[in-house]
Amino acid sequence: MKIEILGNSDTRSGFGAGLSYLGEINPNVVALCADLTGSLKMNDFRDLYPERFFQVGIAEANMMGIAAGMTIGGKIPFTGTFANFSTSRVYDQVRQSIAYSNKNVKICASHAGLTLGEDGATHQVLEDIGMMKMLPGMTVINPCDYNQTKAATIAIADHKGPVYLRFGRPKVPIFIPENIPFEIGKALTIQEGTDVTIFATGHLVWEAVEAAKVLSNEGYSVELINIHTIKPLDNESILRSVAKTKCVVTAEEHQVAGGMGESISQLLAKNNPTPIEFVAVNDQFGESGKPADLMKKYGLHFTNIIDAVHRVLKRK
Amino acid sequence: MKEEYLKNFASQVRRDIVRMVHAQNSGHPGGSLGCVEYFTALYNEIMNYNTNFNMDGKNEDLFFLSNGHISPVYYSTLARCGYFPISELSTFRKIDSRLQGHPTTHEGLPGVRIASGSLGQGLSVAIGAATSKKLNNDNSIVYTLHGDGELQEGQIWEAAMYASAKKIDNLISTIDYNGRQIDGDVDDVLTLGNLESKWIAFGWKTLECDGNNMKDVVNTLHQAKSLTGNGQPIMIIMKTEMGFGVDYMMGSHKWHGVAPNDEQLENALNQLEETHGDF
Numbered sequence: 213m214k215i216e217i218l219g220n221s222d223t224r225s226g227f228g229a230g231l232s233y234l235g236e237i238n239p240n241v242v243a244l245c246a247d248l249t250g251s252l253k254m255n256d257f258r259d260l261y262p263e264r265f266f267q268v269g270i271a272e273a274n275m276m277g278i279a280a281g282m283t284i285g286g287k288i289p290f291t292g293t294f295a296n297f298s299t300s301r302v303y304d305q306v307r308q309s310i311a312y313s314n315k316n317v318k319i320c321a322s323h324a325g326l327t328l329g330e331d332g333a334t335h336q337v338l339e340d341i342g343m344m345k346m347l348p349g350m351t352v353i354n355p356c357d358y359n360q361t362k363a364a365t366i367a368i369a370d371h372k373g374p375v376y377l378r379f380g381r382p383k384v385p386i387f388i389p390e391n392i393p394f395e396i397g398k399a400l401t402i403q404e405g406t407d408v409t410i411f412a413t414g415h416l417v418w419e420a421v422e423a424a425k426v427l428s429n430e431g432y433s434v435e436l437i438n439i440h441t442i443k444p445l446d447n448e449s450i451l452r453s454v455a456k457t458k459c460v461v462t463a464e465e466h467q468v469a470g471g472m473g474e475s476i477s478q479l480l481a482k483n484n485p486t487p488i489e490f491v492a493v494n495d496q497f498g499e500s501g502k503p504a505d506l507m508k509k510y511g512l513h514f515t516n517i518i519d520a521v522h523r524v525l526k527r528k
Numbered sequence: 529m530k531e532e533y534l535k536n537f538a539s540q541v542r543r544d545i546v547r548m549v550h551a552q553n554s555g556h557p558g559g560s561l562g563c564v565e566y567f568t569a570l571y572n573e574i575m576n577y578n579t580n581f582n583m584d585g586k587n588e589d590l591f592f593l594s595n596g597h598i599s600p601v602y603y604s605t606l607a608r609c610g611y612f613p614i615s616e617l618s619t620f621r622k623i624d625s626r627l628q629g630h631p632t633t634h635e636g637l638p639g640v641r642i643a644s645g646s647l648g649q650g651l652s653v654a655i656g657a658a659t660s661k662k663l664n665n666d667n668s669i670v671y672t673l674h675g676d677g678e679l680q681e682g683q684i685w686e687a688a689m690y691a692s693a694k695k696i697d698n699l700i701s702t703i704d705y706n707g708r709q710i711d712g713d714v715d716d717v718l719t720l721g722n723l724e725s726k727w728i729a730f731g732w733k734t735l736e737c738d739g740n741n742m743k744d745v746v747n748t749l750h751q752a753k754s755l756t757g758n759g760q761p762i763m764i765i766m767k768t769e770m771g772f773g774v775d776y777m778m779g780s781h782k783w784h785g786v787a788p789n790d791e792q793l794e795n796a797l798n799q800l801e802e803t804h805g806d807f
Contacts, residue, residue: 242663266659266694274652274686281592281656284641285664286584289656304646305683309653313633313643 219386223379224322226358228253230365235261245292246272252292252322272297276305280315289317295324296337310374311347318368320377325465327382327503336498342470344376345443351375352443356417358386363394382503399446405435408521409457413439413472416463423517442472459528460488461520468492487527489520534742536803538568542773543800544604550793552621558783560601562706562768567605569745579610581638589668594650595675596630603627611639617807648681658699672701677709680718691761692731700752702764708781733760739768
């Protein structure tokens with residue numbers, strides 16, 4: 213894949229655009245929001261399809277239950293609120309009424325992770341991937357830029373079953389070409405290499421692109437794979453790459469416990485034990501600050517990925 | 529004729545309940561017995577449904593049990609109305625059964641459209657299903673049942689506020705107001721205060737009935753049906769006696785989740801006529 217910056221936008225806007233597109237092509241798609249329509253970029257859907265938009269107020273538990281009920285009769289509900297309020301606040305509702313009941317609900321979650329910024333740790337959920345991937349039958353997706361988020365939003369409408377779609381607030385480079393199809397559960401190879409594999413998800417994919425540039429200049433051949441779907445994990449692509457490179461760095465805006473790196477390390481421990489380093493938040497809550505400053509402070513910067521690659525290469 | 533049928537149906541459901549709970553020495557007989565008239569009326573007199581089960585339930589009335597622990601009365605009613613073989617009641621709470629301790633869609637039991645057990649979630653789900661019906665121009669009605677203790681869950685009140693604000697008027701909810709919960713009387717654990725005033729304040733049309741008087745249950749449900757489509761959700765506050773029909777189980781919270789022993793089963797069955805044949 214040729215990497216070039218195609219623009220700059222927030223992933224939540226990709227969600228908003230994808231949702232509006234779905235509104236046009238699929239009359240069964242309905243959207244619910246818990247008083248964060250603007251933050252989730254659901255305004256266009258609300259204005260274009262008011263009869264299929266449901267403002268539930270600040271009552272996320274009720275929203276999850278209503279969404280579960282709306283599937284009975286064939287609707288495809290997309291719920292919209294912050295990632296924290298889409299997961300930890302409503303875990304039992306998601307578990308019983310959606311996951312265990314196998315309802316076709318799309319839980320769409322913005323402002324995930326540290327890059328939510330100034331609002332601080334109350335809102336910066338870093339445990340959501342872990343919570344959601346533990347639920348049997350739940351698909352977990354964390355796209356990396358505007359284009360991929362838009363494509364993922366459109367793709368999940370055709371997937372039967374509950375989905376957790378995680379995206380964020382800050383403007384980040386757009387670099388996934390629009391014509392790349394989004395396949396749930398299929399890893400996307402951004403760059404091929406032979407010395408080390410970096411598996412990255414969400415906002416950390418761009419950081420990994422920057423890291424790979426520096427590492428290439430240092431003479432390393434880096435394979436960069438975008439794991440946009442954390443569950444189901446693309447075991448085949450991961451094992452194929454690791455068989456070649458024999459060492460791994462994972463990068464994500466999440467706690468190291470419960471994250472994508474944990475899923476990959478489990479896969480490798482069972483099938484091909486391999487040196488692995490994790491770029492993730494290490495058992496800490498975040499804090500208020502500018503997103504870029506927080507990413508540096510908590511070790512999610514591209515320089516942290518470079519350091520992790522140096523460490524893991526020594527363990528090979 | 530019809531009255532006789534309902535009476536006999538109820539007696540058989542009560543036998544099923546105590547026999548199911550006894551067989552596995554596990555389950556919730558008290559609330560189940562108290563709601564037999566409601567289930568009997570709903571599934572024999574009130575709802576329009578298709579036992580050739582389809583999850584979407586288009587153009588049929590839907591029922592959601594929010595207080596899932598009274599699964600024995602639900603399962604017995606579903607089986608006796610033709611959703612699945614009556615013999616399957618003997619698998620209740622046993623391994624590899626579709627009749628889980630609390631109702632679920634997971635094992636594909638016909639008649640069940642949502643998992644319930646963790647309390648307070650069913651009203652939201654029913655609102656969703658009722659909304660889906662409106663979007664589909666389907667004039668059928670959605671019914672729910674809740675425990676009174678369950679009303680201590682906050683989500684109920686989120687849903688209560690939403691249903692009236694958004695005029696969900698194809699919804700008839702009922703509270704099993706038996707005044708008891710696991711730890712004792714609801715008034716002692718966490719009183720509900722003036723329950724009817726609460727629902728009125730939340731914008732619901734309220735009705736009251738004697739939940740162990742079949743005629744009153746049938747009439748109240750018919751009245752509730754006639755009130756749908758008027759821009760308001762409807763709540764029936766249904767007074768029941770936990771354990772109704774088995775004398776030693778009545779008047780106490782102690783039979784909320786305890787199974788009768790062999791002797792107690794015998795005693796209970798002597799009080800309940802076998803009308804439709806035991807499973």
